[in-house]
Amino acid sequence: MRKIFSVILITCFALKGISQEKPNIIYILVDDMGYGDIGVFFQNQRMKTNDRSKPYQITPYLDQMAASGAIFTQQYCNAPVCAPSRGSLLTGVNQGNAHVRDNQFDKALEDNHTLATVLKQASYQTMAIGKWGLQGVEETGPDWPSHPLKRGFDSYYGYMRHMDGHEHYPFEGLYRGKKEVYDNYKNVAEGLAKCYTTDLWTAVAKKQIIDHVKGKEASKPFFMYLAYDAPHAVLELPTQDYPKGKGLNGGLQWTGKSGQMINTASGVPDSFVYPEYADATYDDDNNPATKEVAWPDTYKRYATANRRIDDGVGDILQLLKDLKIDENTLVVFSSDNGASIESYLPAAFVGFQPTFFASNATFEGIKRDVLEGGVRMPVLANWPKHIAAGKVITTPSMLSDWMATFAEMAGIPAPARTDGVSLLPSLTAKGKQQKSLVYVEYQGEGKTPNFKEFNPAHRDKKRGQMQLIRMGDYKGVRYDIKSAEDDFEIYDVVKDPQEINNLALKAGFEKMQKQMKASVLQLRQADAEAPRPYDNAFIPAATVSTKxxxxxxxxxxxxxxxxxxxxxxxxxxxxxxxxxxxxxxxxxxxxxxxxxxxxxxxxxxxxxxxxxxxxxxxxxxxxxxxxxxxxxxxxxxxxxxxxxxxxxxxxxxxxxxxxxxxxxxxxxxxxxxxxxxxxxxxxxxxxxxxx
Incomplete structure (x- = not known):
């Protein structure tokens, strides 16, 4: 009786002004795609300049998703690398309170509330697909301590280990060796010949959505965490063009036949380049009088990897329409951190630089940096009839805010542990949007790149211990921190997104400097596995203005x-x-x-x-x-x-x-x-x- 009563009361936390029917939720996370890699965020602007020295990519389906929904122009990842960023997303806590910090890939995600456990409590069917990398390294066969099935997910299909995501052909292992793909606890990689992982994850996602809608759990809403491992690392190519059509009867399809598990598991692995990129040329010396040169193959590969993701998203969105569940499904798209300089290709290929496409838009810094280029994310949200078409959300927020957002959508309160706030008011224009706490800490390797496109102050900058905090339009950032007393650089990142004009050097920002130094000590707890030079600093008392x-x-x-x-x-x-x-x-x-x-x-x-x-x-x-x-x-x-x-x-x-x-x-x-x-x-x- 008490269990039934509990379900009834939980349902009472209904969405204000929104249908009582709980929406399905699909969260799509890609790996190392920059803010500027998507057309609507920056590539379309680049295209319209008609400047032949500036190559560009196209993402038609993501642009359509933005046009019919919302974009977030100031949403931050929780850390500028994969593991802590994804860990904070899944647990709803920022890096000041997180268990997985720094570049601790394969560290076990803590046994605590996750997006999946919270939504499962609200009667959701929960599915995880693609890259995990938070399983814990202490293995007993395939039974990892924090396998997705032990963190609230009802099913899992994908790469368990972080490093497996650096190869996009698990069976062939073309550049990084053979990898394992798990269907729940079973390694099924032997049946995945010629399966390009972007296609594979898309086909699995479509199959699971169809199975859910037509299956015995159809009365339940579903939550899907779809984590692509592209465009990161080895810039491998698909086997062939994207299948004609999209949705229920077109596009990627799951065949279930070993050796040809999906309908693109034929042809030649690592061979297909989209026609618009195959013969693309550009003005490499910025001199119209000289002959243009072909794009280096590395960039044809990168653009193809992103275009393939774009096709996959378009395929899934069409499937939702075909199944007539699009109006009751929120789809969110984001990257986990900024674009990087990694490609893991043979020496014959030129190295990848995100400046070729301006993958991080006009922002400076890359993956592993807390400058905007490393942490500003290309976030889209689509929910027909609930989110106004073409909406632009400029309020600063973080990936960890999606825990509170999804909880409110599901009609259940978020756990007290959650650091984030619900973004539903911003999405639906109903209710008052609470302020998000934007905070990042990270110990970075090496230095910032010496790109000529970057301001000299941002080149060859030692990373070391880093922090950022947002206060309104202002952002405080510290590199190579030695103590809690180190000054923040302060930028108005709305007016100065390239972070050129350090306001901390000017009079009038002394109070903000002091406030930032105090706040970053007050909002975090020390973690022995990710030591910081300010761990033992005395936490300042609150400023109390009333009796x-x-x-x-x-x-x-x-x-x-x-x-x-x-x-x-x-x-x-x-x-x-x-x-x-x-x-x-x-x-x-x-x-x-x-x-x-x-x-x-x-x-x-x-x-x-x-x-x-x-x-x-x-x-x-x-x-x-x-x-x-x-x-x-x-x-x-x-x-x-x-x-x-x-x-x-x-x-x-x-x-x-x-x-x-x-x-x-x-x-x-x-x-x-x-x-x-x-x-x-x-x-x-x-x-x-x-x-």
Whole structure:
């Protein structure tokens, strides 16, 4: 009875102003495609200049997707390389709170809430296709610790290992050796002769959508995570032209026949170049009087890889129309980071440089950089009749915001652990859009490229430890960080997207500089596996402009929640001054209690905190995750953490899941690290603002 009641209550979190029917969701993620590689973002502008020294690509289906939906012009990846970017997308947390950081490919995605577990709770059928790379390296046969089936997905078909995604013919292994492709836990690569992975993933996606719509789970909505491994790495070519037509009866088709698993598994692997690129020439010396030269093969390959993805997306969009589910399906398209200089081709080929097509548009920096070229993403969203055609969303946001967005679409609150905010108001023009926290930290290898197209200040710049943070139109960026006191370069990236005019060198930005230095310490927690030079810096206290009084604010959010939920987008049923962390505002009701206040730190130093609860809970210090006693938490287990804090008032948020049938007990203790005795954190130890 309780399980049925839970489903009914979860459904009550209906979308405001949107059909009660839960939409299907398809998230398409490509690998190393730059912001400027898509026509609508930059290539079309390049084409219209009629400048023969500037080659361009075409992406007609992605352009159609943009024309009938929305583009995000200021959405950022969470990290400028694959693994942490994808990990943050799947878990909804930024790199300040993430488990997978830096270039930790193949590291196990933490056993916690994911896009799939959240949507599965909302009765979605969940499917993952393509590149994973977050499985964990401790293998027992094919049974990886964080296989997609162990992270909320009902099915998986694709490359498990990160490095496998550097080869686009798994059976032949033309340039990087044979690879394994898994159908759930079974390696099926032996039957995949001549299967170009972009085609393979597209065909599998189409098959799974058709099977779902016509199968026994058709009454459920579905969530598909479709992760292409192109155009990254080996710039291999398809076997042949894209099959005629699109959708249900055309385009890519799954045959299911070993040795010819898809209808393009014939012809010659690594052979087909789109006709518009095969004989393309350009003015290489920017001199109209001299004869044009052919595009180097490397760039014909790159453009073909992107065009093939474009065809695949067009094929899937047509399938949704043919199945008459397009108006109830949100499709999101993005890259995982900026374009790179990687091609992994034999020495006879010229190396790849993203400046040939201006793959990162006018932005400077590439993959592995926190300059705009490494982190600004080409994001499109299509949802007929819900998203206005041709919509341009300029609000800064992050890939990790899609967790909260999809949760709201599914009619279920996002977990409290989620750092992002729902982008649904921006997409549908209904409701008020909350501000997204745009923050990236990363330890980068080597230096920025010495491209003549880049500003001299951005050439051969040592990466090292890097950070970026957005504050309105302004972006703070630091390279080769040595300490928390290093200054940020500050740019107005709306007026100055190339990041040329460093405003930090001018008078009037001292306050912002100080604010940025404080914020990047307040929103993150240290991770021993990704050490930073500012890990042990004292976290600044909050700037409090109003008078504080003893106590804390207590809010009650009613609902039979499946986890400790985020308060973002929810309305409290009741609010009062809290007298105790274990006192309920609404007794005998299911819901969540949120306590907010400030803890007063008497002097600069290291402080230890202890957290123990008999139920489920979560706690933040500033914007950083302090304790996660929600997913997989063993009741009454004591969690401890040491934090370096400056003297002053530090905001805390304590989330407690309330069950009407069980009386939960939570104990929070703290002490200076040098002290022997713990002190229980009581309401009278905290402070609140009366405003």
């Amino acid at each position: 504080l009084s003893s106590g804390l604010i207590q809010q009650f959010f009613e609902g039979d929640f499946p986890w400790v939920v985020s308060e973002k987008g929810l309305k409290a049923k009741k609010q009062a001054l809290g007298k105790s962390i274990n006192t309920a505002l609404e007794a005998n009701k299911n819901g969540m209690v949120l306590y907010t206040g400030f803890i007063k730190i008497p002097s600069d130093g290291k402080y230890n905190f202890s957290f123990q609860t008999s139920g489920k809970a979560y706690m933040r210090l500033h914007e950083a995750s302090l304790f996660d006693a929600d997913f997989g938490y063993q009741p009454t287990k004591e969690l401890t953490k040491e934090v370096s804090l400056k003297a002053g008032y530090h905001p805390v948020s304590i989330y407690l899941l309330q069950n009407s049938d069980v009386t939960n007990s939570t104990t929070i203790k703290w002490k200076a690290a040098s002290a022997e005795d713990w002190k229980v954190l009581e309401a009278n130890d905290l402070y609140y603002s009366k405003k």
